[in-house]
Amino acid sequence: MIELVQMEVIDKRFPGVHALKGVDFSLRAGEVHALMGENGAGKSTLMKCLSGVYQPDGGRILVDGSEVALPSPRAAQDLGIGIIHQELALMRDLTVAQNIWIGREPRLSFGRIDERRQNADAAAIFAGMNVAMDPRAPVGSLTIARQQMVEIAKALSYRSRVLIMDEPTAALNDSEIAELFTIIRKLRAEGVGIVYISHKMDEIREISDRVTVMRDGEHVGTVEAADTPISKIITMMVGRELTDEAVTVPDLTIAETALEVRNLGRGRDLQKIGFSLKKGEILGFAGLMGAGRTELARAIFGAEPPDQGEIIVHGKPAKICTPADAVRLGIGYLSEDRKHYGLALGMDVRANIALASLPRYADRLGRIDEKQLAVIARDYIGRLAIRTPHDRQEVRLLSGGNQQKVVIAKWLLRDCDILIFDEPTRGIDVGAKAEIYRLLNDLAAQGKAIIVISSELPEVLRLSHRIAVMCEGRLTGILPGGASQEQIMALATQREDIAVSQTAGEIKWT
Template identity: 45%
Template structure:
């Protein structure tokens, strides 16, 4: 393998295999990490990344193959073994105790004790403060971590790993819930740790982050190695092709040749906050209308104000040409408007409940007879039909939503609104946190819904999907629509020109 010049290998996996009942998760995977290297682990959900992380961390054990640490074969019987060997994992789901402060979390389970068994809190606090200084972070060490920002919690997890003298750090989706500025600070910290000789595996669905921070990339597909490349020697299209076997452009289904249908929804005089200009838009039957713009430009606020989920300073809405009052989401739902929220885990799903429960929750009247008894057979039949229709991958309709991949969780929310027969769907960041292959499935599903006559508003921060998927694009700036683009005008340069400063002309193409 192509090692980082002059840097000794810290860790290597050689021909590692791992099987579970009914599935072969890893098929002879080899992997390496050099001292002072940030190495991306890339692949779709199900490619084997999580299994590799757990094997390196001693949480699971390989069936075949070797783990080499500093050139010596090792077998970790537990996570504690891996920690003792200098391996720290910052999992996507934090392992912090919310009611304890940062110091107690960093030293949880290994509190420094005096000769009489008393905790040396002052000593632990000084060590924690030193770790935070090393990370360039200012955190209230006495505050319960549950009250801290997600970014601060992330750094406490990293500090916990460093307090164990970790030489190898595994960062699993560390930027998933961070703002761009918080992510940039994390990258500064990672660069400093790299300079200190720490080797890091970095897992992220954001390919731009991979190019910004990583030295090399290992790509996995279906449990196998499909590529090891230097970041400087590849491009985004090449990576996508390795991950899914096709180029990025192929992810987007073809736009229909037919002209858009009748106007389904018309919004005028929309003012989402004091001082913001008024704006408006129309939505046609069977079209995908993009809401584009920078963070804070008013895209999501406008959609929420439209359906009455947040107050606004004014609006007039017509559906099928008739004036309607959308004072709250229930009124919008009664008009056939459904919302897939930005944060599906906290706002879109009941994670501890089954797929069937989530699909049925807004639709129980469909299954309930006059005596108020739910027809469970009918409920199950409709749920299974929807799961098949939109290809939700799960063992059964009883599967807990918590256990599903991000793409399948998104599909469960879609199934709920299809069950409700919504004819207008608002997708807010529909592919956030899901892998490239699952994104392509969501795109195909959205286009199929539009082809069947559903009208879609898609709010997205990802320019490629705005340009690749939408029939028209409303570009937001400073709380209002600055321009509406169609046809050849839908290109990255034109979208960014209107989003950043360019023109206040309302170049609307109905």
């Protein structure tokens, strides 16, 4: 195969961080090359060097065998290198075609934009992708999956021969992932080289030709995907073998009830939800996208208060109208969107850990005891193994897994008795996932009452002592922790034609 890109001995430093240490990477025409590693391994930094976002401090980049300089993203685009970042960069109020051609709009006389041609050119790109898309549709009206297609079309509009995809399926469901993979295979057949960054092992096995693994800013190795067991790739990523630890299931018959929800409802999103949560229990919530799980969490936390129903906290009726009310009652919420709702990205690690507890460390004049906060922050950095050069590092510079740990530290410092984790491992690598799982089990063993919402059924099954299943705003059943994926899907889809095993007798139908 033709080598489209060669990156040789790439070095990159940031203040306090040696992000890339002499990394080699290559991409062939017509291949999907998976780039893997734990959070903070340097994957995104390496690809930002290839796409002109960063300039390396050492090494060289060759395109079609010739050394090139990439001083800006536009320079990379001009060479046919496109990148789709994990967080999509589209303008929601503009149309699909306007997003694709912004800054390069076809013009009529007197400088007017030729909207007819703009829409036609966008439609032609989608036709080549075998995707049905209205170029005139506002991007804000599209699902995340459809927005992902717009990003791909935008990259292809630059005649990209190299396409970098950073966690492209993080917010997609199974059918949307299948649609994306169809497009990837078509692009591969046309000779496009694709760099695929993901933490999902099943995807890597299905879509990639080669796999390159990075760890701590270094190139660990490159292997053929078809010939390499997943277990070996994981060992390359984390530098050790991961083993499942035995989970101690508490005796829930004698445990105190920490939280009870009765007939909770809000519009069509939530319909008479009722359940209880015991101290020391991990209650998993499963369901398809749009089932209402996040809406339920936000209702309990006061971010989107319910229209009806009752919330009981430690045996007493609770009036929760705002998140501040929930926090005062000892409820902490880790949002699925940590960057918007969990972190102050422009602030440092120390400040973010202390955010929910600042009044405790202020005197009567409101002055914060920074020395005490520094000691506390460093303690949690050590306890949760947060990878950061120091406690004054800006949170935005940390990897996704370490950002997640900072949010967890914030609620642990607040000493919340009830913790709601919404997609706790989204965008997190396999090693960090194992650490988060261990942490959740430790918290449950300490008597914390925990709700875990996850779109990954293996994760729900691995963590949960019981599993609540939702469908279209309703709680359709509660299963024991040893339930099967088929049982969960039967409740999540309300399909009676799915075979359920003998343990179905333990299902609580609602």
